[in-house]
Amino acid sequence: MKVLVIGVNHRTASVDIREKLAFNGPKLEDGVFGLRKIPEVKEAAVLSTCNRVELYICASKGSAAADHIKDFLAVFHGLNRQDFEKSLYVHEAETAIRHIFRVSSSLDSMVLGEPQILGQIKDSFDFALNKKTTGVLLNKLMKKAISTAKRVRTETKIAENAVSISFAAVELAKKIFTDLAGKSFMLMGAGEMAELAARHLMNNGVQDVMVVNRTYERGCELAREFNGKPVKFEDFLTELVHTDIIICSTGAPSYVLVKEQMHKVMKERKHKPVFVIDISVPRNIDPEINKLDNVYLYSVDDLQEVVDANIHGRKIEAEKAEKIIDEEVDKFVRWMSSLDSVPTIVALRQKADEIKTEELEKLKGRLTGLDEEKMKAVEYMAAAIINKLIHPPTVALKEDTEDRDELIAMIKKLYGLDGEEE
Amino acid sequence: MEIYLFEIALTFYFAAAIVCVMEFFKGTRTTSIILLSLAVIGFLFHSSNIIARYVISGHIPIANLHEASSFFSWCIVMIFLFLEYRYRIGLLGSFIMPVVFILMLSSSMLPRKMEPLSPVLQSYWLGIHTVLAFVGDAAFAMAFGIGVMYLLQEHFVKSKHLGGLFQRLPSLQILDEINYKLITLGFPLLTLAIITGALWAESAWGSYWRWDPKEVWSLITWFIYAVVLHVRLIAGWRGKRAAILSILGFCAVLFTFFGVNFILQSKHVF
Structure with missing residues (x-):
């Protein structure tokens, strides 16, 4: 009996191919049952996410099974085998076990250490378990994949520290203000990244939202979206006195806020700390304001550096994680041979x-x-x-x-x- | 017996100070737990030492410099443990326990003999005046530690060096808040200590205020903290400036405590 992994991921296949091979909705059920009908396949589970499609198989004859599974994929998805075969990887035995453990521990993810994959793996196995398409071996393997992932999560820092700009902004805000609940926030301008950061802030408890826009109508529109208050561009300095966090992304050709103005604002707000995030290019906020006490200015480049450093940190942690995975693969292989x-x-x-x-x-x-x-x-x-x-x-x-x-x-x-x- | 209690407490504080260094550079949950347990055990032995000395001598053990710095460290550890219990601030111990250990070490090197109190000191004011002063000073010591932590963290956020220490230090807001609370605790205690001191001086020496160097420096300290509170409430000097002021204030406390004794002549024994 052999463990087999056949699949594609974001590195081996384009979105195009991944989409065609995906097992969405009802296809998932048909897929696992279809796989079980292949004579060599004894147990089967399917993982289908936007970044990967993987089949976890327990088969009696490795190579023959792989061949039949590829045929099955072609027929099932109505494709030509040669169209996707080059993107497929096939892992057997120990390599397959290691692959599954690495996937569940998020070492194989596009964003190293991202947490969703573990949930997705759990779901896919629960599904197979419910449909009774797995057996002793895969069940045990899955349990181990999940416990290995948890071990990696607790024993390494692979999931710590934000690796996206908007999360990095929230993490920073939490190091300036303990609790974001009750803090007020001003969104100047618009833009995908600014709005994403705004949403993250609101998810973390920021309630009082003000929206400033050059065109007042657009401001009102955005304000409705964020359940906030529209503020006229001319009035933003007065409102700044009551603002703890500013995200600026106005696309103005020059600075909209300079040091002298901010200095006055700080005096008026009795030097309560302000966290200013300037994600506009070119910058809209005079970098000099960072020199004022209790003003913390981060530009998009600063945040990017934070993110890069965190990604680097995760890579170092990934090396530790690989060692944990080696141990767990060893244990599993020993268990298999005890069979x-x-x-x-x-x-x-x-x-x-x-x-x-x-x-x-x-x-x-x-x-x-x-x-x-x-x-x-x-x-x-x-x-x-x-x-x-x-x-x-x-x-x-x-x-x-x-x-x-x-x-x-x-x-x-x-x-x-x-x-x-x- | 009480000497052994002191030595055991000192040993535990020493161990805590070593763990502090580890905690500072490479802290994990385990190091914080070890650190806290060491501090708690040391504190228990320390408390028994103080009680034993109280029972033996019949008065609160702050009659010589050895007892005074031992009692002072005891107050600091007490406030530290309270803050740890209330706020669970990461790394606070790393900034406090070494100070405690140094204070205790200097206390251990000073003569420990229990001598009968001079008639002037034999008064119920001894207990009231000194305990107020020491708890107040301990609060200032803690505000000093928190102030240093604030400046470090502020530096990290401003300069965008967001390394491991940044991750483990608490947020700026909480540090500023605790700093403020500690000063609002220490300031009234210091005020009361000065008032009770004046009352005691009147009953012992016949005058409230004699411009003794200790008295003068206490007054200077009092003014510094009065300014800290004033500018905070009126002009909103918080954060970095408040932290720097609380560090300055504690320097004045230290000078009042040690400096006056060594450099200037004073009626105060310590």
Whole structure:
């Protein structure tokens, strides 16, 4: 029995191909059932996200299975096999296990350490579990993929520190103001990045929102969107006195706020701290205002540097994560090889012998009148019973059938032979 | 026995100071827990030492410089533990425990003999006046530590060096807030200490105010903190300026405490 991963991700395939191979909505159910119909495929689960489509397979014959699965993909999605085959990767056995662990731990993600992938993996496995398309091996593998991801999350700092500009802005705001609830915020101008940052701030509790725009109508429109108050461009300096966080993105050709103006504002607001984020290019806010006490100005370049440093930090943490993954892959491979039949037969035999001796000892304690000969007869009988009982499972284990792995796991479970499993 | 209690407390504070250095450079949750436990255990031994000395001598143990700096450190640790309990500020211990250890170390090197109190000191004012002064000074010491943390964090945010220390230091707002609270705690205590001191001086020496260097420096300290509070309330001097002022204020406290004794002559024993 082999673990197999076949798939495409953002590095190997264009959006175009990923879209065509995606298992969306009802396709997911048809997909997993379709996969199970391939003769070599014993267990199957499908992960389909915008950055990757992966099939997790447990198959009896690796190469043949891979070939049939590729055919299946072509038929299922109505494509030509050669159109997508070059983008596909196929991992087998240990490499496949490592791949799954790396994906769940977000080491293979486009944004290193991003948290969504773990949830997506959980969903895809829950789905397969519900549809009963997985078995002993994949279930265990999935459980391990999830626990490995959690270990990586807690033992490394891979998910710490913002790696997008808008999140970096929120993190900074939290280091200036403890709590963003009750803070007021001014959005000057518009733009995708500014609006995204605004939304993040609001998700973190900022309530009082003011929107300033050169054209008042556009300002009103945006204000409605953010549930805020429109402010005329001429009045923004007066409103600044009550503003704790400013995001500026006006696209004006020159500075709209200079040091002297800010100095006055600070005096009026009794030097309560202000966090100013200038994401306009060219800059709209005089960089000199950062020199004023309690004014913290960050430009888009500053934030980008923060983000770059954080990304670099995550890469360093990823190296630690790889070590954790090596350990976990090792453990899993060992578990898989323990599924081999010989150790199971030995363990079964041992267990039976233990039960026999234990029961005989108990009997000796209770029956005192037995002479040696009679005792031997009793012992002989006990041995005969256990031998007869374990004979059929032993024979079944020795047979080289396709579902032997499952049988081994089953026998281990039935007889309670899995001492070391958690 | 009480000497051993002191030594044990000192040992724990020493261990805490070492963990502090680790915490500062490479802090994890484990180091903070170890640090806090060491501080708590040290504090318990320290408290028993102070109680033992009180029982043996029959008066609050602040009669010589050894006892005074020991009691002063005890007050600082007490406030530190309270702040830690109330706010759970990362890294605060790194800024406080080394100071405590140095104070305790200097205390350990001073003569520890318990001598009978001179008649002048034998008054209920001793307990009231000194405890007020020491708790107040301890609050200022803590404000000093918090002020240093503020300046560091402010520097990180302004210069955009957002490294590990930045991540672990608390936010500017909370540091500023605690700094302010500590000064509003220390200031009335200092005021009361000066008033009770004057009353005591009147009953002991016959006059309220004798322009003794200790008295003068206490008054200077009092003025500094009065200014800190005043400019904060009136002109909104907060953040960096408040932090710098609270650092200056504590320098005056230290000079009143040690400097006056060594450089100037004073009626005060410590």
